[in-house]
Amino acid sequence: MVAGSSEEHCTEETLRLAYQVGWEVARSGAVLVTGGLGGVMEASSRGAKEAGGLVVGIIPHEDAYHANEHCDVVVATGIGWARNFATAYTADAIIIVGGGAGTAIEALIAYFKGKPIIALKGSGGYADEAAGRYLDDRKIVRVLAAGTPREAVALALKKLKEKEGNG
Numbered sequence: 001m002v003a004g005s006s007e008e009h010c011t012e013e014t015l016r017l018a019y020q021v022g023w024e025v026a027r028s029g030a031v032l033v034t035g036g037l038g039g040v041m042e043a044s045s046r047g048a049k050e051a052g053g054l055v056v057g058i059i060p061h062e063d064a065y066h067a068n069e070h071c072d073v074v075v076a077t078g079i080g081w082a083r084n085f086a087t088a089y090t091a092d093a094i095i096i097v098g099g100g101a102g103t104a105i106e107a108l109i110a111y112f113k114g115k116p117i118i119a120l121k122g123s124g125g126y127a128d129e130a131a132g133r134y135l136d137d138r139k140i141v142r143v144l145a146a147g148t149p150r151e152a153v154a155l156a157l158k159k160l161k162e163k164e165g166n167g
Contacts, residue, residue: 001033001091003106004040005098005125014098017123018043020149021095028153033091035059035083035106036067036074040097045070058087085109086092093118093156094142098123099126107143116159117143118152 002021005014011016025032032048034041036057045055049070057071062078075084084102087108090092093116096103102128110117119131131145144159146152 001087001094001106001110002040002044002132003035003087003094003096003103004044004123004127005065005097005100005103006040007038007042009100009125010039010043010098011124014040014123014125015043015121017149018097019047021097021120021152022047022049022055023050023051024149024153025095026051028157030153030157031056033058033087034071035087038073040099042068042070044097056090057079058090081105088115089113091115092160095120095146095152095156096130097123103127104130108135111140111143114140116156116163117141118146118155118159119143120149120152121145121147140148 014165018040026048031054031085036059056073058075060080060083064074067074080164084105088106094110096119119127130143
């Protein structure tokens with residue numbers, strides 16, 4: 001899953017990095033899950049589609065037409081921002097690109113579930129704040145810091161393989 005800034009909070013650099021993360025997810029053969037709207041969600045979805053990948057958008061609205069045009073599968077939840085639980089539960093790992101409060105919520109949900117979380121350093125917002133740290137004193141999983149989109153996807157896949165080996 002890619003989580004990050006909505007369109008009104010994105011810089012051109014954040015969008016560029018999100019596109020590259022989506023591209024790398026698709027090139028790895030993984031399915032991209034996002035919140036299905038604009039900003040980082042749309043840029044990563046576009047990257048995944050242009051690399052031949054499958055994109056799932058889980059949107060807060062009750063009508064699918066609200067999703068960005070790059071989503072292959074739209075889950076129209078109709079539950080507002082509570083959909084952050086659905087996106088975080090659906091994903092096997094989360095890559096944070098930029099982001100604010102909504103991104104932090106998704107990361108914290110993934111954290112409680114012990115899912116791998118990777119923050120793309122240099123993308124701004126919550127990603128830069130969370131990179132390299134635990135999100136509370138329980139130390140469930142450390143948010144890994146990645147310097148590039150390729151490294152972020154590689155770290156997510158590596159952590160998933162490690163988890164499978166232990167599960």
